[in-house]
Amino acid sequence: MIKKNSYFDSVSLMSISTKANGLDGVEQAFVAMGTEMNKGVLQNLGLLTPELAEAGNGDLMIVVVPSAGAEAGEIIPQIEELLTRKAPGGGGAQISYRTIAAAAQADPGANLAIIAVNGAYAGREARKALENGLNVMMFSDNVPVEEEIALKALAHGKGLLMMGPDCGTAIINNVALCFGNAVRPGTVGIVAASGTGSQEVSVRIHALGGGVSQLIGTGGRDLSAEVGGVMMIDGIRALAADPKTEAIVLVSKPPAPGVEKKVLAEIAGAGKPVVVYFIGGSEEAVTAAGGTFAASSLDAALAAVRLTGSPSVQPQASDATRIDSVRARLTPEQTNIRGLFCGGTLCDESMYALLNDGEEVWSNIQKNPEFVLGAADPSRGHTFLDFGDDEFTNGRPHPMIDPSNRLARLVEEAKDPSVAAIVMDFVLGFGAHEDPVGVTLPAITEAKKVAADAGRHLEIVAYVLGTDLDTPGLAAQTAALEAAGVTITSSSTETGEFARAIVREGIKA
DSSP states (O other): EETTOOOOOHHEEEEEEEHTTSSSTHHHHEEEEHHHHHHHHHHHHHHHOHHHTTTTTEEEEEEEEEOOOOHHHHHHHHHHHHOOOOSSSSSSSOOOOOOHHHHHHTTTTTEEEESOOHHHHHHHHHHHHHHEEEHHHHHHOOHHHHHHHHHHHHHHTTOOOEEEESEEEETTTEEEEESBOOOOOOEEEEESOOHHOOOOOOHHHHHOOOOOOEEEEEETTTTTTTTSHHHHHHHHHHHTOTTTSSSEEEEEEOOOOOHHHHHHTTTTTTHHHHHEEEOOOOOHHHHHHTTTOOHHHHHHHHHHHHHSSOOSSOOOOOOOHHHHHHHHTTTOOOOEEEESOOOOHHHHHHHHHHHTOOOOOOOOOEGGGGGGGOOOSSHHHEEEEESSSSSHHEEEEEEEOOOOHHHHHHHHHHTTTTTTEEEEEOOOSSSSOHHHHHHHHHHHHHHHHHHHHHTOOOEEEEEOOOOOSSOOOHHHHHHHHHHHEEEEEEHHHHHHHHHHHHHHHHHOO
16 A cells, blocks of 8 residues: 655664564565655566556555465554554654754754655755754665765764764763663773774673763765765864763774775864774784874774773683683684674674685675675675675665564575584664564574484574663573573674684584
């Protein structure tokens, strides 16, 4: 069905789609705006009817494929209820404004706008927010790079932050925005061109006894040669001027070389210690610029906490006994690692642990074009997949919200007799699935049974990114995995090291 002129932002629709797919009697549900991209997804699924093809960008499409014995007519009202259900608490009336200008005028104290509309309109709305004196966090993706460059130039000129496009994580004045974790307030500021990378550093700081003053996201393209690191540089300057921040951490996947030089040149003028974690970055370049080099996310968190105090908890090292136990249960044919990740930087960090050891790794986010896999390609050798990449999420919720794509791949990987271990991440926090472990346990059980029926042991290695303050909590999610026979690692860094140890030392002659 189509609901004419019924706009919902992409963050809301991702959550609603996940809940709709969990309703009784639903084989598949699709709740999205009537954009050409979304209609293309329906076309590929064989679900695009002539009526849906006529939907406009401002129309809401609700598509239901009922399971056997169920009726779509009984399910659609339940989805409509999800669309109209108000969030609990507060008790006050909700006020809606038709324009950003009207909202800014009504609340002069507001200084931040979150943009989560279709990428075709996101730039226009962000420009309106900036022109009304609002800092911007743009969750929307699929925004042309030329528009990003123009918006960041406008924001820079006005002394405002332009976080994004495709900025999924920020913590501003102790409030987590979009995807984020509950961490204690503190004196470490983070500027990151990576959502899950910044989440990982923030939760590791929390686990070590430290706290976060601000977490500023830049968007994934900020350190590209085209954009030039504008937001990261502005973020460094903002934290340098922030009296609550005593040390700064920079987080990114490998930046463009010229942009890396520009960013590192800002360190000397910050007036505060700066820790740099650029995956695959140069220690020599960081040290020469006056920064503290971090080879891993855990190193970055540990360095930051040491610079602002002393860690109250020491990080855990990989247990050699556990690794030996895993190796002892493998057959000589089991030589490969398969990584199935929701977080791009978590995938990158684990993948680089193997790459740095000389292993060949196939991935949809590989920098080496010879080892790039598409979303539909079968795995080969060591394969690490980021299910949050655009190719997997086109027309679908992010896997941190709806992990169904990953669940099917998990069972499929278990059928390969060359697989020694499957490595997975589970991301807790605001915006994420309400029980990411619980929804995955049936697939883990099935994958282990597939391998056992074939006479093989299959090791599942999992890292849960979260804190004791998150809901659900870290301890409960970890305990559920352990009860299912899953090996738990204590950080993203240890995850990569554990996988590397299995491969490096565990192959039997």
